[in-house]
Amino acid sequence: MARATTTNxxxxxxxxxWTIALIIFFPIYWTIxxxxxxxxxAINDPPLxxxxxxxxxxxxxxxxxxxxxxxLWNSVIVAxxxxxxxxxxxxxxxxxxxxxPSRRTKDILLWMLxxxxxxxxxxxxPISLIFVEFNLLDTRGGLIVxxxxxxxxxxxxxxxxxxxxxxxxxxxxxxxxxxxLKEELLYVLTPMAIPGIASTLLLNFILAWNEAFWTLxxxxxxxxxxxxxxxxxxxxxxxxxxxxxxxxxxxxxPILILGWFSQKQLVRGLxxxxxx
Amino acid sequence: xxxxxxxxxxxxxSLLTAGGAFxxxxxxxxxxATVNNGDMxxxxxxxxxxxxxxxINVEWVTLEENVLRQRVTTDITTKGGAFDIxxxxxxxxxxxxxxxxxxxxDDLSAEYDAADILPAMSxxxxxxxxxxxxxxxxxxxxVMYRTDLMEKAGMEMPDAPTWEFIRDAAAAMTDRDNDIxxxxxxxxxxxxxGGAFITAMSNSFGARWFDMDWNxxxxxxxxxxxxxxxxxxxxxxxxxxxxxxxxxxNLSLFNQGKCGMWIDATVAASxxxxxxxxxxxxxxxxxxxxxxxxxxxxxxxxxxxAVPAGTQKEAExxxxxxxxxxxxxxxxxxxxxxxxxxxxxxxxxxxxxxxYKKVPFAQMTLDSILSANPNDSTxxxxxxxxxxxxxxxxxxxxxxEVSQExxxxxxxxxxxxxxxxxxxxxxxxxMEAAGYK
Numbered sequence: 001m002a003r004a005t006t007t008n009x010x011x012x013x014x015x016x017x018w019t020i021a022l023i024i025f026f027p028i029y030w031t032i033x034x035x036x037x038x039x040x041x042a043i044n045d046p047p048l049x050x051x052x053x054x055x056x057x058x059x060x061x062x063x064x065x066x067x068x069x070x071x072l073w074n075s076v077i078v079a080x081x082x083x084x085x086x087x088x089x090x091x092x093x094x095x096x097x098x099x100x101p102s103r104r105t106k107d108i109l110l111w112m113l114x115x116x117x118x119x120x121x122x123x124x125x126p127i128s129l130i131f132v133e134f135n136l137l138d139t140r141g142g143l144i145v146x147x148x149x150x151x152x153x154x155x156x157x158x159x160x161x162x163x164x165x166x167x168x169x170x171x172x173x174x175x176x177x178x179x180x181l182k183e184e185l186l187y188v189l190t191p192m193a194i195p196g197i198a199s200t201l202l203l204n205f206i207l208a209w210n211e212a213f214w215t216l217x218x219x220x221x222x223x224x225x226x227x228x229x230x231x232x233x234x235x236x237x238x239x240x241x242x243x244x245x246x247x248x249x250x251x252x253x254p255i256l257i258l259g260w261f262s263q264k265q266l267v268r269g270l271x272x273x274x275x276x
Numbered sequence: 277x278x279x280x281x282x283x284x285x286x287x288x289x290s291l292l293t294a295g296g297a298f299x300x301x302x303x304x305x306x307x308x309a310t311v312n313n314g315d316m317x318x319x320x321x322x323x324x325x326x327x328x329x330x331x332i333n334v335e336w337v338t339l340e341e342n343v344l345r346q347r348v349t350t351d352i353t354t355k356g357g358a359f360d361i362x363x364x365x366x367x368x369x370x371x372x373x374x375x376x377x378x379x380x381x382d383d384l385s386a387e388y389d390a391a392d393i394l395p396a397m398s399x400x401x402x403x404x405x406x407x408x409x410x411x412x413x414x415x416x417x418x419v420m421y422r423t424d425l426m427e428k429a430g431m432e433m434p435d436a437p438t439w440e441f442i443r444d445a446a447a448a449m450t451d452r453d454n455d456i457x458x459x460x461x462x463x464x465x466x467x468x469x470g471g472a473f474i475t476a477m478s479n480s481f482g483a484r485w486f487d488m489d490w491n492x493x494x495x496x497x498x499x500x501x502x503x504x505x506x507x508x509x510x511x512x513x514x515x516x517x518x519x520x521x522x523x524x525x526n527l528s529l530f531n532q533g534k535c536g537m538w539i540d541a542t543v544a545a546s547x548x549x550x551x552x553x554x555x556x557x558x559x560x561x562x563x564x565x566x567x568x569x570x571x572x573x574x575x576x577x578x579x580x581x582a583v584p585a586g587t588q589k590e591a592e593x594x595x596x597x598x599x600x601x602x603x604x605x606x607x608x609x610x611x612x613x614x615x616x617x618x619x620x621x622x623x624x625x626x627x628x629x630x631x632y633k634k635v636p637f638a639q640m641t642l643d644s645i646l647s648a649n650p651n652d653s654t655x656x657x658x659x660x661x662x663x664x665x666x667x668x669x670x671x672x673x674x675x676x677e678v679s680q681e682x683x684x685x686x687x688x689x690x691x692x693x694x695x696x697x698x699x700x701x702x703x704x705x706x707m708e709a710a711g712y713k
Contacts, residue, residue: 220358221335232338
């Protein structure tokens, strides 16, 4: 009886997991599928699932019209740069909050997170004016700084959570053995938090890769990443869904592949400390 | 690799990538912000011709219309200087020109022949008689209809139909069993989507946005008639969910043979008769309808090229504008892709060209453009310039909110009377806050 209940629960859980996974994956699947249709097939009613003439024409058109590699390179630089810079700043910050907290540490953490609740457009003009003043418009450097600042609260929060799991006594022991602060951070804390740091890196890379407000508003021709590449194929007057889908597929492909290969680390990192 | 080395490498990399990209562009390169539509994309394909002739390189930043609007507005108001040429429309041009944000295009060469620009276009792209943007292409709106369905319904479309005729024809063409809707119109919220359509339609019903003292006019009978007529006709003969349909949704329906009539932008003519349309061989055109009050319900729009004030490459930018909006460019496109694909609605000489006269929608496009006057668009006098919009900075925000109320009424979430009441309050509040009253 108990075994039957367990089996039923397993079937229900598996079915539910598959259903949710399919619902989440469907838009990506549909985008990829549409990228192989003609524009006429893309808007066909009823929608065409497999019974259409597959074509690579949209990819050819997108390749011809846009310098994909330039956008891709900008995405890699901006997402990678902002993530690395963020980690460098966040590790000492999270260390101090986790191991030498003050009375206001919790408040500071909450305040940092609350900045994420501010609609980005609310600071569009101040940030734009700063960029104009410092000649940062349409530069990858400017974008790296902005994206780093945007994601910094999340990086600090995540690292803080991982660091809290590490016994403070180990750091104390290192100090008693004569380790300096730098050595304590570099040789004791960081190696123990590698899974957490890795998943933080991955998650923030994905967040920076997908960021589509600042990357559109602070760039023009030089520093525009893949978000601008996608936006250039969207049109309210003209049916370009197949080309838009091809551009979207090309833009999400690198991050999908990265996510696929690193899913084990990502899940491990995200669930780190979730079960005690 | 040791951990320390990894961290040092990471630091160096992030600083390198941050620092390495602060460099600026090249001296003889101009950057152009533009929208993603067929004519603009086609122009990008011919950029090499311009570069070969002048030695000036061109960098394109193509964005979706609403993103572009936000991007160039931010750039021009903060004097960002990211663009040397901006693609803007008839709404922005007079406002930005008045603010001194655009370079006047009053010194174009004699060869360019600025007098050849259609008066309706140059009028809508000027402030105080000075041209601030050169039209790349212009458009109005008109009726596109299925000749086969019209014939089946036993009716004949006049060249200049009335709204009564359109309603009757829509009812006669509707065939729910075969998924054919008599008429497809924009209902989607947004000042440039459903908002543009209903404003242009309201002109023909004798409505206007403001009286001469900038008081909102949604409490008038003319607006109630407009909305009740629209909703009544669409409920009876329109597609399901029309309250969320915009240009693309209706284009999709029409091209799949699911609309008897569609009243929308004249640029759609090349789409509904193009290779992606299943009904290309049975489409004809008529002027946008009226109500016998002296104003038709067609709008007027142009995508135009303007030079933002403060650009360091003003001369090069003007050189590009002269090339892209010239008669020679039109001939270049015609020679390579046929006359049906040249940018329409900008130059008088195009409509005098015997080859272009053979294009099926050419004359109707010209007639539609000529019948819209942005300086006199309403039956009763109004204080604003514009046909489907009022060229004041506050309009985009107000009209977006108002069109949301209208869309809610189309969807049956509130009555037409409630929507108009809210529109009246929204508009008056905004105008008062902006200091008009």
